[in-house]
Amino acid sequence: MSKSYHLMFFIRKSRSKSLDNSAIYLRITINGKRSEMSISRTISPKKWHPKKGKAIGTDREAIEINSHIENIIYNLRKVHQKLLDEQESINPALMIKELTGQNKKTHYVLQIFKVHNEKTDLLAGKNISVSTAKRYWTCYDHVKQFIEEEYNLEDYKLKDIDYRFITKFEFFLKTTRKCNHNSALKYINNFKKIIRIALANQWMERDPFYNYKVQFEAVEREYLTAEEIDILYTKELHFDRLKVVRDMFVFSCYTGLAYSDVEKLSKSDITIGIDGKQWINIRRTKTNTRSSIPLLPIAKEILSRYAYDPKVIKSERLIPVFSNQKSNAYLKEIAMLCGITKPLTTHLARHTFATTVTLTNGVPIETVSKMLGHKSLRTTQHYAKIVDRKVSDDMKILEEKLKTQRKDRKENQ
Numbered sequence: 001m002s003k004s005y006h007l008m009f010f011i012r013k014s015r016s017k018s019l020d021n022s023a024i025y026l027r028i029t030i031n032g033k034r035s036e037m038s039i040s041r042t043i044s045p046k047k048w049h050p051k052k053g054k055a056i057g058t059d060r061e062a063i064e065i066n067s068h069i070e071n072i073i074y075n076l077r078k079v080h081q082k083l084l085d086e087q088e089s090i091n092p093a094l095m096i097k098e099l100t101g102q103n104k105k106t107h108y109v110l111q112i113f114k115v116h117n118e119k120t121d122l123l124a125g126k127n128i129s130v131s132t133a134k135r136y137w138t139c140y141d142h143v144k145q146f147i148e149e150e151y152n153l154e155d156y157k158l159k160d161i162d163y164r165f166i167t168k169f170e171f172f173l174k175t176t177r178k179c180n181h182n183s184a185l186k187y188i189n190n191f192k193k194i195i196r197i198a199l200a201n202q203w204m205e206r207d208p209f210y211n212y213k214v215q216f217e218a219v220e221r222e223y224l225t226a227e228e229i230d231i232l233y234t235k236e237l238h239f240d241r242l243k244v245v246r247d248m249f250v251f252s253c254y255t256g257l258a259y260s261d262v263e264k265l266s267k268s269d270i271t272i273g274i275d276g277k278q279w280i281n282i283r284r285t286k287t288n289t290r291s292s293i294p295l296l297p298i299a300k301e302i303l304s305r306y307a308y309d310p311k312v313i314k315s316e317r318l319i320p321v322f323s324n325q326k327s328n329a330y331l332k333e334i335a336m337l338c339g340i341t342k343p344l345t346t347h348l349a350r351h352t353f354a355t356t357v358t359l360t361n362g363v364p365i366e367t368v369s370k371m372l373g374h375k376s377l378r379t380t381q382h383y384a385k386i387v388d389r390k391v392s393d394d395m396k397i398l399e400e401k402l403k404t405q406r407k408d409r410k411e412n413q
Contacts, residue, residue: 005030005080005095009053009069011045020044024065026072028092035092037100039072041065075099107203108155110147113140113194129260129286139190146172158198162208182216189214221382222342223351229253233298235338241322242337245330247302248321252349254299254357256372259324259346260285266316270295270303284373291373296357354383 006029011022021042028035043065047056054069055062079098083090096102117136124133146169147156156165169191173184198204224232233250237243248262257265261282273279278295295303303319306312311320321327324346331344342348350372358368369380 005076005090005092007053007073007076009039010050011043011048013045022048024048024069028076028095030090030092030095033092035096037096039068041068072099107158107198109158109161109194109198110140110144110155112158112198112203113143116194116197125285127288131260132286135186136190139187142173142177142187143169143191145176149176158203159205161195161204162206163211166208166212182219185214185216219382221351221355222348223355224253224340224342224348226356228338228340228342229352229356231338232334232340235334237334237337242330242334244320245322245327246334247305248319248327249331249334249344249346249349251299251302251319252346253352254296255280255293256350256353256358256368257282257291257293258284258286258350259321259327261291262319263317263321263324265318267318268316270318287373287375289373289375291371293371351383354380355387359383359387 008027008029009024010027011024013022022045024039024041024043025036026039043055043061047062048054049056055065076095076099079095080090083094083098088094113136117133117140120128120133120136124130147153150168150172166188170184170188173179173187174181177184179187192209195204195207195209199207229250232246235246237246251257252259252262255262257280261284264285265280265282269280269282271279271281273292273294275294278300280291280293280295282291283289284291306319309320312318322330328345331346335342335344354368354372358371359365365380365384366377368383369377372380374380
């Protein structure tokens with residue numbers, strides 16, 4: 001394979017006697033083989049320097065032509081290096097095809113998105129969670145509908161996606177798809193991954209997200225108070241399905257495990273820690289990070305309650321949980337029976353562990369972050385803000401007590 005090439009710019013006189021200008025051509029030679037192409041410029045033979053292969057003079061025409069030639073030379077260097085990197089068998093015709101874009105395959109966004117999602121499905125439950133894999137397909141459906149309705153096309157060229165496309169897609173998510181602000185931005189982030197893949201493969205020349213800023217709105221995270229947990233745990237329930245869901249929820253309140261982690265929790269995940277007591281050691285489904293959580297008494301009590309349950313005995317699981325959808329439906333029923341107005345969901349239990357059970361009771365935020373399996377302390381700090389508000393409320397109570405004590409002292413003087 002030759003690693004060198006020769007360039008020559010020359011003019012070819014027009015056959016028409018009425019035309020004074022001649023077309024400028026490029027010739028590429030490699031190992032005696034050559035290919036030619038017009039550079040889409042013409043010039044009078046009197047203004048052309050045959051040996052230097054460039055226009056003569058400093059007028060506007062000469063400057064424009066010579067600048068165009070320099071750009072071609074520069075781009076050919078990049079083409080040549082690209083072909084060397086890809087270990088292609090380089091020839092003049094191939095270099096011209098690469099230079100003019102004839103050798104480029106057109107890539108489409110839905111086509112690439114689909115390939116990505118199919119690969120993601122194979123990793124679901126391994127490197128990524130099943131819910132994340134499903135979310136990419138939901139995002140794919142949103143993009144597909146957007147392209148059909150906004151552009152009346154079945155697919156859209158990757159190279160044509162720009163900043164305007166992104167902002168219009170965000171508007172579509174918030175209006176047509178009725179997504180709230182944060183949900184819309186999460187889908188935008190899913191889509192952004194497809195764009196990163198395209199940029200890494202050089203299927204796009206510019207990043208449409210360059211000036212696009214993602215700013216999520218602060219979310220007020222609900223959680224149960226200690227009193228509400230007690231009400232929930234001691235409530236007499238008459239249906240086994242409600243008892244199981246209630247126990248699973250309270251178990252999450254005292255371990256911080258998400259629904260998907262409780263569902264897969266097995267006997268092998270219970271180990272003896274450095275303190276000689278029982279710990280949960282599990283790799284989180286969502287983030288694949290390791291969580292190590294000492295078992296608190298109520299969590300132990302719940303596990304022992306189901307130790308002889310037929311479903312537990314037949315499997316490696318520790319709690320016979322229902323599906324997430326059914327669990328959330330039953331939790332609404334339980335909330336009504338307990339007089340709890342907060343929207344009980346399986347994930348609210350995790351918030352309760354972070355706030356009421358740990359941070360409010362003085363457990364350091366670094367320790368809570370590790371037990372929750374957060375990759376970043378910033379994620380855990382959302383809960384700390386909630387605790388700060390509780391500290392503020394508690395301090396107001398203290399302030400009133402101090403005022404009363406001061407008043408009593410004055411009266412006794």
